[in-house]
Amino acid sequence: MALEKIVFKGIDIPGNTDLKVYEEHGGYEQWKKILKDKITPEEVIEIVKKSGLRGRGGAGFPTGLKWSFVPQNTKKEKYLLCNCDESEPGTFKDREIIEKSPHQLIEGMLIAAYAFQGGVSYIYFRGEFVKGWKICEAALAQAREAGYIGENILGSGWNHQVWTHRGAGAYICGEETALINSMEGKRGEPRIKPPFPAVEGFYKSPTIVNNVETLTAVPKILENGPEWYHQWGTERSTGTKLWSCCGHISNPGVYEVPMGYSMKKFFEEELGGVWKDRALKAVIPGGSSTPAMTPEEFFACKMDYESIAEHGSMLGSGGMIVMDDQTCLVEVAEVLAQFYHHESCGQCTPCREGTGWVHRIIQDIERGQAQPDVKNVLFTVFDEIFGNTICPLGDSIVMPIKSLMDKWPEEFDYYIKEGKSKITGKARRPKKKEMPDNWRREKPFNYPKTEDYYTDFSKTAHSN
Amino acid sequence: MAFELTKEKQELVKEVITHYPDPRSAILPAMHIVMDERGWVGDDGCQHVAELLEVPIIYVYEALSFYTYFPKHPVGKYHIQVCHNIACNLRGSEELIEHLVNKHGIIENALTDDGLFYFNRVECLGACGNAPVMQVNDEYYEDLTLEEVDKLIEGFKKSSGNGKNN
Numbered sequence A: 001m002a003l004e005k006i007v008f009k010g011i012d013i014p015g016n017t018d019l020k021v022y023e024e025h026g027g028y029e030q031w032k033k034i035l036k037d038k039i040t041p042e043e044v045i046e047i048v049k050k051s052g053l054r055g056r057g058g059a060g061f062p063t064g065l066k067w068s069f070v071p072q073n074t075k076k077e078k079y080l081l082c083n084c085d086e087s088e089p090g091t092f093k094d095r096e097i098i099e100k101s102p103h104q105l106i107e108g109m110l111i112a113a114y115a116f117q118g119g120v121s122y123i124y125f126r127g128e129f130v131k132g133w134k135i136c137e138a139a140l141a142q143a144r145e146a147g148y149i150g151e152n153i154l155g156s157g158w159n160h161q162v163w164t165h166r167g168a169g170a171y172i173c174g175e176e177t178a179l180i181n182s183m184e185g186k187r188g189e190p191r192i193k194p195p196f197p198a199v200e201g202f203y204k205s206p207t208i209v210n211n212v213e214t215l216t217a218v219p220k221i222l223e224n225g226p227e228w229y230h231q232w233g234t235e236r237s238t239g240t241k242l243w244s245c246c247g248h249i250s251n252p253g254v255y256e257v258p259m260g261y262s263m264k265k266f267f268e269e270e271l272g273g274v275w276k277d278r279a280l281k282a283v284i285p286g287g288s289s290t291p292a293m294t295p296e297e298f299f300a301c302k303m304d305y306e307s308i309a310e311h312g313s314m315l316g317s318g319g320m321i322v323m324d325d326q327t328c329l330v331e332v333a334e335v336l337a338q339f340y341h342h343e344s345c346g347q348c349t350p351c352r353e354g355t356g357w358v359h360r361i362i363q364d365i366e367r368g369q370a371q372p373d374v375k376n377v378l379f380t381v382f383d384e385i386f387g388n389t390i391c392p393l394g395d396s397i398v399m400p401i402k403s404l405m406d407k408w409p410e411e412f413d414y415y416i417k418e419g420k421s422k423i424t425g426k427a428r429r430p431k432k433k434e435m436p437d438n439w440r441r442e443k444p445f446n447y448p449k450t451e452d453y454y455t456d457f458s459k460t461a462h463s464n
Numbered sequence B: 001m002a003f004e005l006t007k008e009k010q011e012l013v014k015e016v017i018t019h020y021p022d023p024r025s026a027i028l029p030a031m032h033i034v035m036d037e038r039g040w041v042g043d044d045g046c047q048h049v050a051e052l053l054e055v056p057i058i059y060v061y062e063a064l065s066f067y068t069y070f071p072k073h074p075v076g077k078y079h080i081q082v083c084h085n086i087a088c089n090l091r092g093s094e095e096l097i098e099h100l101v102n103k104h105g106i107i108e109n110a111l112t113d114d115g116l117f118y119f120n121r122v123e124c125l126g127a128c129g130n131a132p133v134m135q136v137n138d139e140y141y142e143d144l145t146l147e148e149v150d151k152l153i154e155g156f157k158k159s160s161g162n163g164k165n166n
């Protein structure tokens, strides 16, 4: 394997979850330096701005610029929320960081919060990441013990506290305003912007939401300077990016790749090409919300924001999903549609109803029971959803599925016409039929009994 | 019977409240603590959380009904959650699910008769590089094959003393 990790070298250092090991490799030096040399917050923001670091959570917004939006003429507390909700199918890079290099993330958070003068920060984990959460809790305890977090840090007079918070299985809480609502103990429903969180976020206070990968890159940028970060990539996409690669490839995993690297070279040398010596059919390059690419588009592009956009997709979160030539793309479309249908928060009608329409129509195709003009219906629904919703989740169902239908129309046409998959030769779902009279099972399933979990509130103090 | 956390856990909840500007923020953390104790939350869990945080119970219900991670009823000793999203689908999660149903008789969204297993599908678990993946209680099991699933299930049955080999 040719590519070594650079900014995220910590992931490959054994035992790096321990404070001692991290310090041996130069850990917390930048944090100490900022406090000791009294580097001003403006200087920190300037360095990050110059480095060209852009948010790695999906949107790619310039990080230094975002921090500079926080109003300083306010008495309210300012908050930093680290987004470790990581639920976008195909994305699993943040998990590597929190499980293997948590201190670098914590140092990055301390520096980021200092840069916009935030006094409290939280790491929002997706509920399922129990292991990563425990590792980060242990790391935080060590950092508190060592005096990097808390009151009057290292004698500088600066106070900062870091807490963890666990989500509970809702993809939409990765969206920054939904994350804020979730942190307030509410349902994870996105808010209408503006006001942007940097001005009015967590409990109406200025709040910055940043992805784990973005924050983890910060200490290295301060250590080596913005020019060092600029040596990779292009004018607008600088530095390196973590790519999480999965699906039909020989070597799935997380890779750190300089921006602008050749996709073809990366695919062949690092990922080992398609598994089982099969041919490539399609790639979703940036997490399941981004449009699929044909092999021609995929091999022609470079691994940065602009090049991938020129070739018909988006870099997104860097979650690459590879599909070989035996993949039925109608099935892929169904799996994606059911995901977005399930995860829609339900606030906007186009998203709540539209995702359901798309999901049910594709299921009908898979039963061989679709109407002949069903593709037009789907395209109409896409038009109704796209751009008409509060948050980008609505667009997220449209982009991948529309791209599959646009770029591989024959597969959909065949399924609709013949009632079976062009690839597997079978219909994936049984036809819907009338229920026979005896459709109930003789012995019902052992569902949990209501009295096992139902509380009779009429017998408690709260009922009067 | 109303549910109550142990005194120790109640103190933990009280401690967690201090992390936030408002106790309402502690709803999810408190429900996680309830889950840790008995594996599911449910009505009485909600009531208890509302009392501890001194927030209206509707706030807690609102959250419980939104977040799928908290079961609202008992889920057996082993709560099996198999990812059926795209990366796992590409690497055989459908066969795995069929195998659980057909070979082991573990039916979706139902308790097995012995009360050991409850199985449901979940969305991406964020471990797609090691697909197919399933989560049993708090643990991830990755790069699964059908044989490994057999071994795991047998192991669970044995360690709870209900297995055929016992």
Ligand SMILES: Cc1cc2nc3c(=O)[nH]c(=O)nc-3n(C[C@H](O)[C@H](O)[C@H](O)COP(=O)(O)O)c2cc1C
Pocket: A054, A055, A056, A057, A058, A059, A060, A061, A063, A083, A084, A085, A086, A087, A088, A171, A172, A173, A174, A175, A176, A177, A209, A210, A211, A212, A214, A215, A391, A392, A393
């Ligand atoms: C539906 C949806 C889901 C998202 N999920 C995540 C996520 O899991 N992790 C993440 O870091 N950002 C996610 N984002 C992006 C965030 O809204 C936000 O842009 C990001 O956390 C900002 O951090 P950054 O500037 O460091 O990228 C999601 C956005 C949307 C619309």
Ligand code: SF4
Pocket: A172, A189, A190, A343, A344, A345, A346, A347, A348, A349, A351, A352, A389, A390, A391, A392, A393, A394
């Ligand atoms: S687009 Fe969908 S997920 Fe986003 S706010 Fe609207 S209903 Fe909720």
Ligand code: FES
Pocket: A089, A090, A091, B083, B084, B085, B086, B087, B088, B089, B123, B124, B125, B126, B127, B128, B131, B133
């Ligand atoms: S798709 Fe199964 S873990 Fe991501």
